[in-house]
Amino acid sequence: MSTMIFVNLPVKDLDASKAFWTKLGYAFNAQFSDENAASMVISDTIVAMLLTEARFKDFTHKAVADTATTTEVLLCLSAESRGAVDELVDGAVGAGATEPRAAQDHGFMYGRAFEDLDGHTWEIMWMDPAAVQGDGVTHGVS
Known part of the structure; x- marks a missing residue:
């Protein structure tokens, strides 16, 4: 499991x-x-x-935590594409969320963030799979 x-x-x-x-x-x-x-x-x-x-x-x-004055956690979810990042964040803003910062575009990686109704920060990011293949780094816990 x-x-x-x-x-x-x-x-x-x-x-x-x-x-x-x-x-x-x-x-x-x-x-x-x-x-x-x-x-x-x-x-x-x-x-x-x-x-x-x-x-x-x-x-x-x-x-x-009072999310108006403190950050308790940054939650990051991956998205399937740059467009999916924009779709989710735009939908969140349309549903009442706020966008605390400008998009971050690094070419191979693109992300935006929103703060939900309770001020929890959700970062949504897409990363080009080709950019992370064969990076030689062991990910996860052994």
């Missing part, structure tokens, strides 16, 4: 967050969702758990 990642994110309004992500084409796993949490399926191995702030606090003794 592949290693999975479950990213837990606090949200102020669970219904608004679900509506935002639904507009971007993401679905939710009802088996792991309730009035305090929504299990957003990003891929077969990536799930974002959107938790009400009260539910999120059940898992930590630290204060929930």
Whole structure:
């Protein structure tokens, strides 16, 4: 079985967050969702758990980050093409997100970012597969 990642994110309004992500084409796993949490399926191995702030606090003794003044994490997702990067970020902005910086274009790699309704930063990037083939670097954990 592949290693999975479950990213837990606090949200102020669970219904608004679900509506935002639904507009971007993401679905939710009802088996792991309730009035305090929504299990957003990003891929077969990536799930974002959107938790009400009260539910999120059940898992930590630290204060929930104020994303208006601090960055708690930068989440980066790959895209199939430059166009897919633009489509997702433009859709996010159209659904209420903000774009915190200009696109970054390095030729072989292109990325943009958006901050969702709760200020979580999502970076969307495309990298030319030819640019990373045979780079001689061992990726991952052995």
